[in-house]
Amino acid sequence: MEDTHGRHGNGRRQVAAGLPPAVRLVWGAGRWWALGLTALAVTAGAVPVANAWLMRTVLNDLAVGAAPAAVLAAAAALAVLGIATAVTTALQVYAEDELGRRVGLHADDRLFTAVNRLPGLGQFEDPAFLDRLRLAADNGGQTPVQVLQAALGLVAGLVTVLGFVGSLVVIHPVLAGVVLLGTLPALWGQLGLSRRRAAMIWRLGPVERRELFYRDLMSSAEAAKEIRLFGLGDMLRGRMLTERRRANDENRRMDRRDMSVQVAAGLLSALISGGGLVWVVLRADAGSGAVGDVALYIAAVGAVQQGMAGMISLLAQAHQRLLLFTHYRDVVAVEPDLAAGTGGVGPLTGRIELRDVWFRYTPDQPWVLRGVDLDIPAGTALGLVGLNGSGKSTLVKLLCRFYDPDRGTIAWDGTDIRDVDPAVLRERIGAVFQDYMTYDMTAAENIGLGDRSRAGDRAAIEAAARRAGVHDAVAALPHGYDTLITRIFYQGDGSEQGVDLSGGQQQRIAIARALLREERDLLILDEPSAGLDAEAEYELHTRLREQRRGRTSLLVSHRLGALRDADRIVVLDGGTIAESGTHGELMAADGVYARLFSIQAEGYRRDEGDREDERRRRDEEAPC
Numbered sequence: 263m264e265d266t267h268g269r270h271g272n273g274r275r276q277v278a279a280g281l282p283p284a285v286r287l288v289w290g291a292g293r294w295w296a297l298g299l300t301a302l303a304v305t306a307g308a309v310p311v312a313n314a315w316l317m318r319t320v321l322n323d324l325a326v327g328a329a330p331a332a333v334l335a336a337a338a339a340l341a342v343l344g345i346a347t348a349v350t351t352a353l354q355v356y357a358e359d360e361l362g363r364r365v366g367l368h369a370d371d372r373l374f375t376a377v378n379r380l381p382g383l384g385q386f387e388d389p390a391f392l393d394r395l396r397l398a399a400d401n402g403g404q405t406p407v408q409v410l411q412a413a414l415g416l417v418a419g420l421v422t423v424l425g426f427v428g429s430l431v432v433i434h435p436v437l438a439g440v441v442l443l444g445t446l447p448a449l450w451g452q453l454g455l456s457r458r459r460a461a462m463i464w465r466l467g468p469v470e471r472r473e474l475f476y477r478d479l480m481s482s483a484e485a486a487k488e489i490r491l492f493g494l495g496d497m498l499r500g501r502m503l504t505e506r507r508r509a510n511d512e513n514r515r516m517d518r519r520d521m522s523v524q525v526a527a528g529l530l531s532a533l534i535s536g537g538g539l540v541w542v543v544l545r546a547d548a549g550s551g552a553v554g555d556v557a558l559y560i561a562a563v564g565a566v567q568q569g570m571a572g573m574i575s576l577l578a579q580a581h582q583r584l585l586l587f588t589h590y591r592d593v594v595a596v597e598p599d600l601a602a603g604t605g606g607v608g609p610l611t612g613r614i615e616l617r618d619v620w621f622r623y624t625p626d627q628p629w630v631l632r633g634v635d636l637d638i639p640a641g642t643a644l645g646l647v648g649l650n651g652s653g654k655s656t657l658v659k660l661l662c663r664f665y666d667p668d669r670g671t672i673a674w675d676g677t678d679i680r681d682v683d684p685a686v687l688r689e690r691i692g693a694v695f696q697d698y699m700t701y702d703m704t705a706a707e708n709i710g711l712g713d714r715s716r717a718g719d720r721a722a723i724e725a726a727a728r729r730a731g732v733h734d735a736v737a738a739l740p741h742g743y744d745t746l747i748t749r750i751f752y753q754g755d756g757s758e759q760g761v762d763l764s765g766g767q768q769q770r771i772a773i774a775r776a777l778l779r780e781e782r783d784l785l786i787l788d789e790p791s792a793g794l795d796a797e798a799e800y801e802l803h804t805r806l807r808e809q810r811r812g813r814t815s816l817l818v819s820h821r822l823g824a825l826r827d828a829d830r831i832v833v834l835d836g837g838t839i840a841e842s843g844t845h846g847e848l849m850a851a852d853g854v855y856a857r858l859f860s861i862q863a864e865g866y867r868r869d870e871g872d873r874e875d876e877r878r879r880r881d882e883e884a885p886c
């Protein structure tokens with residue numbers, strides 16, 4: 263953001279760069295509406311000038327005692343002009359709204375097409391990109407129309423101002439000079455104010471973002487539990503109000519400055535234009551000017567002063583809007599974070615090979631994977647274990663090509679996956695991630711998202727749910743598979759709320775989603791049973807074992823019992839492979855795996871012992 267708003271020197275260049283994309287958006291979304299609006303703006307600009315001239319004619323005709331028909335004709339023309347003004351204004355409002363709707367749709371379409379085209383995760387983990395994306399989503403659809411409105415306002419203002427200045431020149435050049443002079447103080451004042459206001463908006467950016475953050479937190483369903491349990495509500499409200507007060511203080515100071523500049527400029531303008539008025543009246547009184555000239559002068563002073571002030575404020579607004587629009591332009595043009603491979607891969611028949619894979623999230627962070635060598639032969643089940651932070655999920659993400667290794671290669675049947683289109687590679691993979699998603703949709707949709715081609719195949723969805731052990735729970739919901747799994751939307755069009763599933767049930771839904779892709783070549787399960795109770799976990803792993811038999815799979819788990827019968831278990835430690843082998847081999851080696859396994863087994867034995875003691879105590883206490 264700093265780069266866009268921080269330096270005023272850059273502002274003009276960025277505004278110039280922001281303009282053509284904004285124009286292109288408007289042109290692409292509704293060129294005829296834009297052209298129509300331009301015509302209406304020119305008409306609207308000319309109307310006050312025509313009005314003033316007709317008024318002058320009426321007054322002059324009355325003063326010289328012209329024929330009633332002539333006076334009536336001019337008065338009738340004035341009435342027609344009034345009707346035309348009303349119709350033009352209504353048409354303008356409708357056309358602006360319609361163009362706004364069209365441009366908004368077009369802008370959102372382009373923005374989210376660009377966002378969805380990003381193949382990796384890098385940008386979504388970059389705070390600057392996320393900030394930019396938020397501003398782009400907020401401003402992208404509105405800015406082009408607002409800038410167009412400002413431009414049309416400028417056109418209308420210019421037509422009015424030039425029309426009046428030209429009219430005054432016709433009456434007397436001095437009059438034109440006086441009126442223009444009368445606008446100068448206001449012009450100078452407004453320019454200074456708009457510069458200061460732009461700087462203030464930039465200064466307040468972070469303040470307002472922080473305020474929004476606290477506000478969102480207090481209205482978020484996810485945060486509600488902790489906020490209540492830890493009693494954070496008052497603290498968050500206090501912080502939100504502090505930020506708001508800071509913003510209010512700045513805005514108040516600005517408004518006061520605005521008010522004093524306006525008053526001073528208004529007084530000066532009034533003095534100059536008042537002097538001009540005295541001169542015109544004296545001139546008319548002396549008989550060297552017409553009475554209508556006085557009316558024209560009064561209309562012209564007001565219109566030119568207002569027109570100039572309006573144009574300046576429109577320019578300032580457009581300038582500010584275009585600065586924000588550069589975020590939209592940047593997001594739409596963002597470079598993908600992964601080189602787009604164009605090749606494909608076939609069904610996995612040989613193996614997936616990691617050779618000397620090094621990876622870190624950013625150059626200033628430590629290495630997460632350090633020279634990993636790993637083979638996953640087709641048709642085998644690999645177990646991956648390691649302490650927290652050892653790099654297991656990172657390795658999973660590299661296999662899906664959400665990032666590319668910094669060094670080394672990952673090959674799919676000998677093809678470096680860097681050369682493969684990420685979408686093609688991912689078509690061959692089914693996965694449950696550690697931070698799986700529950701979508702605010704129906705149960706059937708939640709599972710169907712796993713394979714869009716089978717989204718309408720209820721039998722396949724139910725079969726996947728059965729395999730994940732969640733069919734009975736889903737079938738028992740008020741609308742079965744059509745029940746909304748969320749409480750933030752209403753079911754259908756009615757007022758009935760959706761349901762909240764338990765954490766373990768949500769996890770099983772995510773597993774069902776992955777199992778809908780069961781015929782894919784590689785099944786990745788990253789901590790699929792973390793939210794399950796011991797019995798459910800045992801049952802799930804028994805099912806998954808069946809599921810994985812003869813397929814290529816990678817199972818990451820801290821529950822070492824679940825990995826026992828994997829064809830091979832690999833232990834990651836500090837980003838390197840510390841050990842690998844079957845359960846029996848690793849136990850015999852008596853290394854990290856054996857130590858972790860023994861700790862867990864000891865824990866279970868102790869739990870079992872405690873339960874046995876408790877049972878014995880209860881038996882002893884029980885009355886005979």
Ligand SMILES: Nc1ncnc2c1ncn2[C@@H]1O[C@H](COP(=O)(O)OP(=O)(O)OP(=O)(O)O)[C@@H](O)[C@H]1O
Nearest residue numbers: 387623630648649650651652653654655656657696
């Ligand atoms: N998106 C990210 N950006 C920066 N660092 C990250 C990111 N994701 C993970 N890390 C870091 O990479 C390291 C490995 O994380 P990873 O999630 O791969 O570990 P893990 O073995 O799966 O851990 P766990 O058992 O806790 O799930 C950690 O130090 C973590 O802080």
